[in-house]
Each structure stands twice: as C-alpha cells, then as structure tokens.
C-alpha cells in the first residue's frame with residue numbers, strides 16, 4: 001500500500017476496499033453527516049460503491065479523498081483529500097475541492113488540522129494549480145476554523161439547492 005503523504009503523526013494513503021468497516025463507522029454516523037449531506041450511509045453495499053467511486057477518482061485525477069491513519073496506532077481516523085470537480089458549482093468548473101471528515105472519537109486532537117495542512121501543501125507542490133476551493137455549512141464552526149487556520153479565505157455565500165453554503169479559496173504561495 002503506497003503512502004501518499006506522511007506527517008508527524010499521520011499517514012495519508014489511498015482508501016482500499018478492506019477499509020469498508022472503518023468507512024462504514026465514519027459514514028453511518030449522523031453527527032459526522034450533520035453539516036454535510038445529512039444523509040448517513042445505511043448499508044455496507046453503499047460503502048463499497050463509495051470506495052469504488054473514490055478509487056476511480058485516484059485513477060482519473062491522480063488525487064482524491066485519502067484515508068488518514070494514525071502512525072502510532074495504525075487506526076483509521078477519517079478521510080481527507082481533494083476532489084476534482086468537472087461539473088459546475090458556484091460558477092466554477094474544473095477545480096479541486098478540499099474535503100475532510102473524521103470519526104467522532106478522534107475529533108479535537110488536531111488531526112484534521114494536521115491532515116488538511118499536509119494535503120494542501122502536497123497538492124500545490126505536485127499539481128500545477130493556482131487555487132483550491134472548499135465549501136462548508138455556515139453553522140459548521142469546526143470546519144470553518146480549520147479552513148481559516150490553514151489560510152483559506154472566505155469569498156462568498158451561495159445558494160446550493162436551497163441551502164446557503166460558504167465558499168472558501170486558498171491561492172498558492174509555492
């Protein structure tokens with residue numbers, strides 16, 4: 001299994017089909033989904049479908065959402081990475097969006113901050129792009145906190161299928 005990124009406490013690697021139980025624990029938790037689709041996954045079959053889609057993104061785009069692993073314990077903590085958007089969102093097309101979610105028992109230990117920081121550094125060094133975008137629910141203070149800590153700027157609030165969503169941007173300084 002190839003490690004993509006290594007930080008002081010974490011390894012980021014591709015999500016494998018053998019991660020299905022960890023992915024189910026993460027994606028079936030209503031609290032994890034509160035500010036994302038608010039539609040927690042209910043079956044292992046759906047998780048297999050999601051892992052298949054994520055693995056296709058690695059092949060097609062060279063990046064994707066990666067598994068975040070605790071280097072010391074080997075535990076699967078959550079996911080973090082870049083999704084390539086071909087379709088249009090808030091008048092942008094063909095852009096990379098940073099996304100992250102962690103199992104609730106691992107919140108509040110700085111893992112999300114460490115993983116997202118490493119992801120944006122990796123992407124700016126390895127892909128020829130000038131900006132990364134992120135979207136979040138205005139009530140998701142934990143997420144907004146992370147984005148601001150790693151240097152994202154709030155740009156605007158837009159309407160996404162009836163919900164108000166905040167749009168953030170990070171420009172390269174590499």
Ligand SMILES: CC(C)(COP(=O)(O)OP(=O)(O)OC[C@H]1O[C@@H](n2cnc3c(N)ncnc32)[C@H](O)[C@@H]1OP(=O)(O)O)[C@@H](O)C(=O)NCCC(=O)NCCS
Pocket residue numbers: 031032033035036100101102103106107108109110111112113114135136137140141142143145146
């Ligand atoms: C968003 C999420 C990844 C943050 O994880 P986390 O473990 O709290 O993140 P960290 O420990 O790295 O904390 C980052 C900062 O946010 C702060 N923070 C955490 N929860 C917070 C909250 N509810 N309100 C305000 N700030 C918060 C932390 O104190 C820390 O700041 P500090 O270092 O200045 O103290 C986690 O809550 C999660 O997985 N949520 C569900 C999925 C989700 O919403 N993903 C984002 C979609 S846009």
